[in-house]
Amino acid sequence: MSVACLALTATTAHAANKPVIAFTWDDLPAHAALPPGVTRAQIATDLLKASAAAKAPAFGFINGVHTQREPGSDVVLRLWREAGQPLGNHTWSHPNIIDLTPEQFTAEIAQNEPMLKDLMGDKDWRWLRYPFLSEGDTPEKRLAVRGWLAANHYRIASVTMSFGDYAFNDPYARCVAKGDEAAIADLEKRFLDGAAAVADRSRAMSKTLYGKDIPYVLLMHGGAFDARMAPRLFKLYQDKGFGFTTLDKAEKHPFYKTDVNPGLAPEPTTLEDALKAKGLPVSPFPVDLKALESICR
Template sequence: MSYYYKISVLLLSYLLSFALFSKEIAITFDDSPRGASGYFDGPTRAKTLIKALKDHKVEQVAFFSVSKRLDDEGIKRLKSYNDAGHIIANHTHSHPDINKLSLDEYSADFLKADKRLSQFDNFEKWFRFPYLREGDTKDKRDGMRSLLYEHGYRNAYITLNNYDWYIESLFQESIKQSMNIDMDRMSRFYVSVLMEGIEYYDELAEKHLERSPKHVLLLHEMDISALFIGDLVDELRQRGWKIITPEEAYTDDIAHFETDTVLKFNPGRIGEVAIGKGQRKGLWHKTLDEKYLQQRFEQEVLSKPNLSNEN
């Protein structure tokens, strides 16, 4: 057997092993078309985000959209995502908290969004509950489950939770105050925080499912997403993750799981599974704590760097 043949066999074995055992993750963005009056305006955010996804070979993501924001600019922004091949899905009309409305009020809001968002060619009947809250009573929870089924909708759960929206608020407030943000440090902070949460929830899944499912990452359509999504994708791939489409992610068996517990506050699908297994603590990782994030932001982004430790 020749040396080159042996090398080829070893290389093929390595590639097959990587393909079989790499962890999988789909990317989704909530709240589109989200307000844009800070670092980027809406069209610039969309253009930057679309380019970043294309440049980093992310085939498709999903934008869970709030139809109340469909003014002329909002429609154009969603159309640009649609025309780039990405999915447009339902995130209600006005982004209400189901815990604060009756089932009838919440249902009407959901149906209004269904009607307005159906104008987009890539619209899918996927619904993500705002704040991930699915009902603080059994009647609300089961009523929404029935309504989704009646209208042919999928419950577009997430498995990987984070507070990227709070990181965005820290970033935008610093820009507003004319602070000099080092974008390299900002990127490292963003990627580090998100990876910390991703790996935590994947470990939680391994504990309770004894496997790593096809994950669904919750992000928001924001400026920091447009600026740093490429860096996050690079880091994921470097750590052995494979980027898949949301449609592929929702073929996982975990998509059929429904918790029996009425949850006023929902930690996401992995948290629901953990609760079913008896876990009551550690459902919200520390990266979902505003004080923790603010302290890290001040230390890792705003503080003067120690030049002796900088690359």
């Protein structure tokens, strides 16, 4: 084999072993407070621009109720589709399944469907992201909803990486309103440090379970601070050796099999729960989200 062929083989093997992340963006089209001077359309434009620059697919999950609460915010969903990025179901109004019957919860999913059909056309939109990542407070409720999802050809969008980005958006809006640049710089550092620490934690959990990386599904939110930080966040992951992939490709890994097919008997679908099921320790969550509540008050 020639030196060139050897080099190509080595490069291909390295690429195949590169850890990958599927970015998913919840609560479209209107997540959290808006800082003064920022629009929902600008947030979406900035997120999509950063995603395109990083060559990172951006799967969005919608709550249709936002288009009623914030008239005009539906432009975000049109921008998402014009950029060629997919949308899925996050329920109509983001309820916690714990507070509903299975029938009420599946009605929330169904209420979102006409909007998704209109936006996605013949593309696949039958993915559900559970609000609050909660599947219910009883095994019976969990199985009832999963049965409905299986009968209606849904897949569940799991989460195997999340650093609590949602908690940064409201403090950022307050800090912009106050003009507190030092506090904003502090938020930026906390955000990037948290993303890095959680990436390391997720990789460590995966390697404990599998001896290697699985494809990770990252939970993000379509907020103003997320949009501000997106270019730096993508670079952080790239600098840590990650590539980016689609939700569909990520969830082809066996870890996600009971979410890809909700009709199967459910198994743990977070890395933390998978470790607990094996009686293995779970390291503490490394981001102090509580501290963000008092910033710029």
